[in-house]
């Protein structure tokens with residue numbers, strides 16, 4: 001026990017009931033380890049360090065040092081609204097709220113919709129930090145099985161009929177952790193079910209610009225006619241996560257509530273980051289930057305695919321992702337992936353165990369997520385080879401739970 005732990009144990013005053021639901025974050029713990037230079041990290045969804053744009057704050061328009069509007073800087077809101085309109089999501093700049101990362105959008109949505117015991121429908125597996133954020137507010141999860149095409153609209157209809165959820169949270173484009181991308185038919189069918197039921201959709205879309213081939217990417221929100229919606233976007237993966245700039249757009253009835261919750265949370269997002277970003281989006285440099293990112297990440301994805309084919313063929317099944325930053329490996333037998341992680345870390349390799357991505361324990365299957373954007377290509381081959389040795393010793397062949405085999 002550290003001195004800090006001992007002090008905390010002795011002096012913690014009564015805390016809110018909410019804190020009982022705050023688990024330690026595995027990702028935070030792993031990220032701490034991966035900051036050691038010798039570690040090859042496939043764990044976080046980090047952009048490549050050398051591909052992040054240079055930041056020059058010297059020549060910004062106006063003076064961003066003063067307090068600003070909770071909604072966000074108007075030029076940035078307008079640039080976001082124009083980009084969304086280009087995706088088919090007709091939306092006014094007045095419906096755009098600039099957030100401190102899209103993670104804040106996730107948290108605001110939790111605050112807006114969730115009371116203790118509120119049902120929330122989401123993919124199984126889903127983004128672990130959204131699960132964590134919604135859990136703090138007392139969400140009761142119902143996980144929808146996810147396939148390469150998306151979720152089953154009929155299963156969605158039945159789940160809504162069984163217990164009406166506060167909202168449905170989906171990541172239809174290059175999903176985290178699986179990389180799956182819903183087909184157009186599936187997007188339309190999901191929108192139809194939500195419209196019929198009038199259940200709000202929260203669509204999280206931080207990976208859409210990282211596409212490595214043709215893929216259907218129209219937001220499901222664009223197909224909605226009646227259901228309320230919140231669309232979450234992020235600049236973290238396509239510029240620099242340290243800027244902490246994301247955004248949400250919402251249907252008119254929801255927007256004023258989200259704005260008030262944002263104001264109560266942090267008054268406004270970083271104005272210096274917003275001013276830099278608004279200028280970066282204006283020029284052609286941004287589109288060139290996106291094309292370059294997609295080119296380099298596609299190469300790294302292909303490097304990882306080749307390494308996986310060399311070393312993992314008997315150990316796991318996976319699909320080549322058409323976009324995003326991750327491979328999702330479904331292991332060929334039972335495996336304590338948390339124990340495997342400790343062994344891998346001792347060899348300076350980091351990955352994300354699959355367990356925390358499942359909202360409910362009973363829907364888990366043995367899996368892991370590997371990021372391919374951050375490690376250099378030579379490290380990808382070395383790291384995958386070493387990881388295969390570790391997992392080869394941890395996977396128990398033939399002990400896969402019946403019914404869960406891929």
Ligand SMILES: Cc1ncc(COP(=O)(O)O)c(C=O)c1O
Pocket residue numbers: 045100101102103104127171176204206233234235236241245246
């Ligand atoms: C699905 C998803 N949503 C939201 C986020 C949060 O991104 P940020 O807060 O950096 O915008 C991430 C980050 O990995 C993500 O994968």
